[in-house]
Amino acid sequence: MMLLVQMMRGTAMHAGSRWSRSVERLISSGRDINSSAHHFSGFGEACTLSCGHGDQTKVLITGGLGQLGIGLAKLLRRRFGKNNVILSDIRKPPSHVYDDGPFIFSDILDFKNLREIVVNNNISWLIHYSAVLSAVGENNIALAKEVNITGFHNILDVATEHGLRVFVPSTIGAFGPSSPRDPTPELCVQRPQTIYGVSKVHAELMGEYYHHRYGLDFRCLRYPGILSADSQPGGGTTDYAVQLFHAALKTGHFECYLRGDTQLPMMYIDDCVRATLEFLEVPTDSLPSRTYNINAMAFTPQELTQEIQKVLPDLKVTYNVDPLRQAIADGWPKALEDSSARRDWGWKHEYNLPELVQTMLALITQGKQMAEAC
Ligand code: SER
Helix, strand or coil: CHHHHHHHHHHHCCCHHHHHHHHHHHHHHCCCHHHCHHHCCCHHHCCCCECCCCCECCEEEECCCCCCHHHHHHHHHHHHCHHHEEEEECCCCCHHHHHHCCEEECCCCCHHHHHHHHHHCCCCEEEECCCCCHHHHHHCHHHHHHHHHHHHHHHHHHHHHCCCEEEEEEEHHHCCCCCCCCCECCCCCCCCCCHHHHHHHHHHHHHHHHHHHHCCEEEEEEECEEECCCCCCCCCCCCHHHHHHHHHHHCCEEEECCCCCCCEEEEEHHHHHHHHHHHHHCCHHHCCCCEEECCCEEECHHHHHHHHHCCCCCCEEEECCCHHHHHHHHCCCCCECCHHHHHHHCCCCCCCHHHHHHHHHHHHHHHHHHHHHC
16 A cells, blocks of 8 residues: 555656656555456467357447446456457447457347347347446436337347347446335335436346246346446446546546435446356356345445545545436435345455555556556
C-alpha cells in the first residue's frame, strides 16, 4: 500500500520518470494485476475445451463493446482459444478489438442475422450482454423495451432453436423498494420501478420458463454494480463508482450524483467475468437453480472516497444529487445475499474494497501512462 501511496503522489505531481518507476514497482510488488482478465497475454497458450457434447465450445457475445464484453472475451479466449470466442455489437470497435480476436456485426433485433451467425459459426454458448441500463432506460423507455425485451425474445428463440447454452446477466435492479434490502435474498418480492428492472425480471422468468418448458440451458446471474479500469459503464446508476476513480486521478475532484450515504452492492470486473465463466462451466444437471445472486462488497460514495483518500489524500468529492438516479438507488439492494451460489457452484469473490481501490488506481494509472507514451 505504501508503494501505491508513493506512486499516486508521484502521479499527481506528474513526476516523469519517477512516476514510471513507481508504477513499475507497484505493478511488480502489489497484487498480480497482470494476471487479471484484462491483462492476459499470449493467446498462443490458450487451451481449447469442449462444451461437454464432444464439440468445441464456440461462444458468441452480444453487446460486446459494453463495459464487460471485452474483459469476458479475453478470459474465454484464454480458456477456449482465440478464434472460438466471437465478440459482436452494432458499433464499430477500436482497432485493437479486431486484433484481439473475431469481431462481427450482430443486431439482436434482427432474428435472421442472429440465426445466420449461430449457424455459420457453429455457436454453442450465447452470452447476451446487450442491454439498455437503468438511467438511460428511464429516459428512453421505448428503446429499453425494444432492446431488453424484444431483443431478448430473439435470443431465447435462437438459443432454443439451436440447443445453445445461454447466459443473461440480471442485476440488483431486478429488485425494488418492497424487496428486503439489506441483504436481499435470492427469492423475495421483486417489484422493480425501472423499465430496466422490469425487463430483467422478465428475462429471469422467461428464461426459467423456457428451461422448464423446452429444456433450454438458461443461466442467469444477478450482477452488482461492476467496476472496471479500462472500460466505462454507460447509462447506469452505479457508474459513479468508476467515474470517481478516473476523476480522482485526473483532476482530484468528483461531483457525485448520489448521496454520500447511498450503499450499493459492487464487484470488481475480474470477479464478475470469472463468476460468469465458472457458472457457465457447471454441468447442466448439477445446477439446482437457473438464477443466482452474486455478491462481493457493498459501499457508499463516502466509504469509497475514504478508501481512495488513503492513497490520494487531496481527493475532494462534492455532492449534487440527481433525483432520477437517487430514486433508483434508493429502491435497490444495499447488499446481495449469495449463499446459494457459494454452496451450489463454489462462488467465491477475491476483491474487497481495499484490493479494489489498489487495483483500479494502479490499472488506470498504467493505462494513462501507456496512452501518454504513445
Ligand atoms: N449497473 C447497473 C445500473 O446501474 C445495475 O445493474 O444500471
